[in-house]
Amino acid sequence: MSAKGSKLSIYAAIAANVLISTLKFIAAFFTGSSAMLSEGIHSMIDTVNGLLLLLGIKHSKKGPDKLHPFGHGKEIYFWSFIVAILVFSLGGGVAIYEGIHRLLHPVYELDNSNIIWSYGVLVGAILFEGSSLIIALKNFRKTNSKGFKKALEDSKDASAIAIIVEESAALIGLVIALTGVTLTFLTDNPTFDSAASVLIGILLVYVAYFLATETMQLLIGETATDEDIKIISDVLDDYKEIEFFGNIRTMHLGPDEVMVGAEVNFYNSITAGRIEEIIADIKKRIRDRNVKFTHIYVESNSITESTFN
Numbered sequence: 482m483s484a485k486g487s488k489l490s491i492y493a494a495i496a497a498n499v500l501i502s503t504l505k506f507i508a509a510f511f512t513g514s515s516a517m518l519s520e521g522i523h524s525m526i527d528t529v530n531g532l533l534l535l536l537g538i539k540h541s542k543k544g545p546d547k548l549h550p551f552g553h554g555k556e557i558y559f560w561s562f563i564v565a566i567l568v569f570s571l572g573g574g575v576a577i578y579e580g581i582h583r584l585l586h587p588v589y590e591l592d593n594s595n596i597i598w599s600y601g602v603l604v605g606a607i608l609f610e611g612s613s614l615i616i617a618l619k620n621f622r623k624t625n626s627k628g629f630k631k632a633l634e635d636s637k638d639a640s641a642i643a644i645i646v647e648e649s650a651a652l653i654g655l656v657i658a659l660t661g662v663t664l665t666f667l668t669d670n671p672t673f674d675s676a677a678s679v680l681i682g683i684l685l686v687y688v689a690y691f692l693a694t695e696t697m698q699l700l701i702g703e704t705a706t707d708e709d710i711k712i713i714s715d716v717l718d719d720y721k722e723i724e725f726f727g728n729i730r731t732m733h734l735g736p737d738e739v740m741v742g743a744e745v746n747f748y749n750s751i752t753a754g755r756i757e758e759i760i761a762d763i764k765k766r767i768r769d770r771n772v773k774f775t776h777i778y779v780e781s782n783s784i785t786e787s788t789f790n
């Protein structure tokens with residue numbers, strides 16, 4: 482997903498979460514529902530997360546400088562990791578605590594007059610969250626022609642992953658909350674509502690774990706996909722002047738930036754001048770195949786040539 486597409490998805494998610502969190506807190510106040518309170522906290526955290534992702538996208542676009550010669554592309558991964566921590570600590574932790582607290586100290590305030598608040602807010606939230614998720618999925622699929630699951634696994638756009646996963650979790654959480662509120666109303670037993678809050682918390686803890694794992698790999702330098710590495714191998718295979726090559730190393734510097742390093746051995750009969758020409762052509766062809774190969778380093782046994790741009 483492009484930066485523009487990611488921003489559109491984030492803006493849609495923020496707008497939905499601001500409205501939804503306000504309505505959830507109002508409903509929680511009138512109904513005393515712990516599941517509704519947990520959902521309100523969830524939406525409020527998602528709003529903050531969206532703002533942090535926008536900050537990360539903005540900072541990641543900064544160019545190279547003395548302290549950061551490869552640019553600031555990885556900063557989006559840092560802020561995505563912070564998002565995962567917030568989801569875990571504030572989202573999951575508070576929801577589980579609130580659910581357990583209400584299990585130990587039950588409060589029942591649902592009746593015919595205020596159950597309408599719960600149903601109205603939850604159904605409305607499902608519609609808003611669903612619309613936001615549809616926007617995120619459409620933007621994601623514009624730049625990913627693979628199957629959705631495969632594209633999500635291979636994507637290095639941490640902000641796009643965060644929005645899709647968060648919005649999906651939000652919809653699941655709303656269904657859990659709706660179930661808990663309904664069972665509590667039908668049985669006059671607040672245990673169901675409290676249990677729903679605990680389940681929402683567990684869901685958020687899992688989401689946080691998934692996001693943290695994905696962004697951690699990117700922060701410490703995740704390699705490009707097998708398909709991308711094959712592009713490099715295919716280009717190098719085309720040169721009869723190359724005796725053998727290997728040790729192809731790649732690392733993501735951002736969602737749309739990859740650094741490439743490769744060791745190439747030319748036949749002894751190839752002159753230094755010709756080697757320089759071939760290396761320059763290798764770089765051009767690799768970039769032509771995929772523009773995200775922004776930094777390409779080719780090393781040979783007779784001449785070392787690298788580029789920085």
